[in-house]
Amino acid sequence: MVEDDAAPPPVPLPARAAAAARGLAHAVLHGALDVVFPPGCIACRRSVERGAGLCAACWRSMRFIERPYCERLGLPFPQDFGPGLLSPEAIAHPPVYGRARAVAHYDDGPARRLVHALKYGDRLDLGRPMGAWMARAGAELLAEADVVVPVPLHRMRLWRRQFNQAAVLAREVSRASGVPWDPLALRRVKSTASQVGMTRPQRMDNVQGAFAVAPERGAAVAGRRVLLVDDVLTTGSTLNAASRALLRAGAAGVDVLVFARVVTES
Numbered sequence: 005m006v007e008d009d010a011a012p013p014p015v016p017l018p019a020r021a022a023a024a025a026r027g028l029a030h031a032v033l034h035g036a037l038d039v040v041f042p043p044g045c046i047a048c049r050r051s052v053e054r055g056a057g058l059c060a061a062c063w064r065s066m067r068f069i070e071r072p073y074c075e076r077l078g079l080p081f082p083q084d085f086g087p088g089l090l091s092p093e094a095i096a097h098p099p100v101y102g103r104a105r106a107v108a109h110y111d112d113g114p115a116r117r118l119v120h121a122l123k124y125g126d127r128l129d130l131g132r133p134m135g136a137w138m139a140r141a142g143a144e145l146l147a148e149a150d151v152v153v154p155v156p157l158h159r160m161r162l163w164r165r166q167f168n169q170a171a172v173l174a175r176e177v178s179r180a181s182g183v184p185w186d187p188l189a190l191r192r193v194k195s196t197a198s199q200v201g202m203t204r205p206q207r208m209d210n211v212q213g214a215f216a217v218a219p220e221r222g223a224a225v226a227g228r229r230v231l232l233v234d235d236v237l238t239t240g241s242t243l244n245a246a247s248r249a250l251l252r253a254g255a256a257g258v259d260v261l262v263f264a265r266v267v268t269e270s
Contacts, residue, residue, distance in 0.1 A: 135176020217253035226254035
């Protein structure tokens with residue numbers, strides 16, 4: 005009789021017993037943790053069945069951005085007007101970067117709460133689920149990207165906050181997509197005022213010349229397609245300034261991926 009070479013060798017009983025024991029211990033541990041620390045909605049902390057996710061109410065309230073949308077800015081359209089259509093905003097104010105994509109509207113719902121919890125509430129645990137959503141929303145951009153780069157904070161603001169929320173998200177986007185990231189490629193060389201309440205021209209003036217590619221990181225950018233990551237896109241002034249610095253350093257192209265963006269309803 006000819007033996008079947010494709011058949012796997014039998015697993016010894018002790019090894020199978022050990023694997024089963026490890027699996028049982030893992031299940032018991034997680035079950036015990038769920039009893040002591042019940043899983044909660046990452047946006048409102050209501051209890052959920054399992055894992056890091058949204059409760060049913062927050063899921064219904066989350067205004068995800070999906071097609072149809074402006075191919076340049078990722079702004080959602082109320083209906084499908086055909087492929088490749090640009091929004092009036094993209095025509096009136098074309099960005100320095102190529103394309104932008106976002107997970108959700110930045111309104112008063114769960115998306116805003118998540119951004120604020122990460123940025124001001126030190127909820128670094130939100131980085132992974134938010135980054136995973138971003139990797140899905142920006143899949144077409146990541147397919148062409150060579151490196152993921154976060155929008156940096158000025159060193160004084162980084163010292164006060166102790167972390168950069170854009171870097172937290174960029175790391176998780178890189179982890180989810182497999183595209184390498186470089187947190188040091190771009191530097192914020194000018195301390196800028198908070199842009200809350202500023203007009204578009206004021207925002208542009210505020211961030212002019214605020215970014216530069218570190219000389220020692222030039223090779224990480226030159227000739228490569230960069231995916232620039234931030235938490236929120238409002239007017240795009242900051243992302244335009246950062247993109248301009250990357251392109252001046254020789255980047256082959258720059259696209260933008262954020263968790264949420266401001267959408268002006270018509």
